[in-house]
Amino acid sequence: MNIDIIAPGKIKEKYFKDALEEYSKRLSAFVRLTITEIPDERIPDGASEKQLEKIKETEGEKILSKIRGGAVVAMCIEGREYSSEELAGFLEKTAASSSRITFIIGGSLGLSEAVKNRADIRMSFGRITLPHQLMRVVLTEQIYRGYKIINNHSYHK
Numbered sequence: 001m002n003i004d005i006i007a008p009g010k011i012k013e014k015y016f017k018d019a020l021e022e023y024s025k026r027l028s029a030f031v032r033l034t035i036t037e038i039p040d041e042r043i044p045d046g047a048s049e050k051q052l053e054k055i056k057e058t059e060g061e062k063i064l065s066k067i068r069g070g071a072v073v074a075m076c077i078e079g080r081e082y083s084s085e086e087l088a089g090f091l092e093k094t095a096a097s098s099s100r101i102t103f104i105i106g107g108s109l110g111l112s113e114a115v116k117n118r119a120d121i122r123m124s125f126g127r128i129t130l131p132h133q134l135m136r137v138v139l140t141e142q143i144y145r146g147y148k149i150i151n152n153h154s155y156h157k
Helices: 015-026 049-066 084-097 115-120 132-150
Strands: 002-008 032-039 073-081 099-104 120-124
Touching: 002 049, 002 073, 015 032, 015 132, 032 049, 032 132, 049 115, 073 084, 073 115, 084 132, 099 132
Parallel strands: 002 032, 002 099, 073 099, 073 120
Antiparallel strands: none
């Protein structure tokens, strides 16, 4: 199984990089993980709603150009919430019909409607807003947890 994570911006903080490296290493026993960073768009001070929407659309176009097929999951606040066990079930079920799952994390403005509409499902980790750098760590950990559940390991308890 190939798992892709597409997200805008670079991870700058060492602690986020370290956490991503650790979970990527752990996940390598189960899947091939690829994290694709797209350049995030600069948001000018005092940007109008129209400018903000255009920035989100531009990021969305960049994201859409990086999708390589398979199942597509938009991580967005209005998506369906999954427990860790439900996420494991989703991973297992999707692996039976596809060799790739792409998770998409939006930038500071969220995801464009075009990206949300391209997704096969919209998933949420709750109604809270997380910085997109931290969201990568949380998502990667939850994918790892899902594979531990699938393989009947006790990590998830």
